[in-house]
Amino acid sequence: MNRPASTTKDRPRLTGAPSSRTAVALARELRAETRREIERADAKASTLLAGGLVVVGFTLNTVHGSLGELTISHALWWLAMLAILVGLAFLCACIYPRGTSERRARLSRHVVGYFGHVLANGTAGELEHALRQRAAMPALDRLCVILHAEARIAQRKYLLTRVALWAFGAGASSALASVVLGRWM
Numbered sequence: 545m546n547r548p549a550s551t552t553k554d555r556p557r558l559t560g561a562p563s564s565r566t567a568v569a570l571a572r573e574l575r576a577e578t579r580r581e582i583e584r585a586d587a588k589a590s591t592l593l594a595g596g597l598v599v600v601g602f603t604l605n606t607v608h609g610s611l612g613e614l615t616i617s618h619a620l621w622w623l624a625m626l627a628i629l630v631g632l633a634f635l636c637a638c639i640y641p642r643g644t645s646e647r648r649a650r651l652s653r654h655v656v657g658y659f660g661h662v663l664a665n666g667t668a669g670e671l672e673h674a675l676r677q678r679a680a681m682p683a684l685d686r687l688c689v690i691l692h693a694e695a696r697i698a699q700r701k702y703l704l705t706r707v708a709l710w711a712f713g714a715g716a717s718s719a720l721a722s723v724v725l726g727r728w729m
Contacts, residue, residue, distance in 0.1 A: 631711030
């Protein structure tokens with residue numbers, strides 16, 4: 545459903561609205577929590593990646609049947625391995641350090657929030673200009689820009705981890721089906 549953009553008239557008036565100082569404190573608290581979420585997502589992905597690599601290493605060491613025989617059981621087994629490798633790829637994408645894209649480089653001329661933005665400013669003079677622009681922004685505006693960007697990072701990391709878990713589940717199901725079919729055939 546398309547909703548029209550809200551206007552100032554559409555927003556409810558807050559009586560006893562918090563001060564700007566309180567909003568800044570809340571934004572800082574939310575930013576700290578978002579950073580912790582990013583760290584947790586990275587830790588989860590790293591742990592799952594290590595476990596997945598152990599499973600793949602064990603599997604490759606005890607290969608299920610030869611490639612010459614192609615039964616349904618063997619096909620399911622190799623499908624399981626493929627699904628696990630796909631899951632590992634998503635975990636790698638989750639923990640892979642992000643670089644500075646052209647879009648981020650354009651943004652960095654206005655917002656300096658992490659090392660990539662610093663590096664995107666080609667010279668010390670450009671960086672100084674960007675920092676002066678940022679310093680001129682109200683504290684709440686600066687925090688909201690960074691908080692929004694960090695929340696997107698956390699959301700992306702958790703999405704990639706969820707997709708990896710679904711791929712692992714598909715791989716485990718396929719491996720189990722392979723073993724069961726292999727015993728009956």
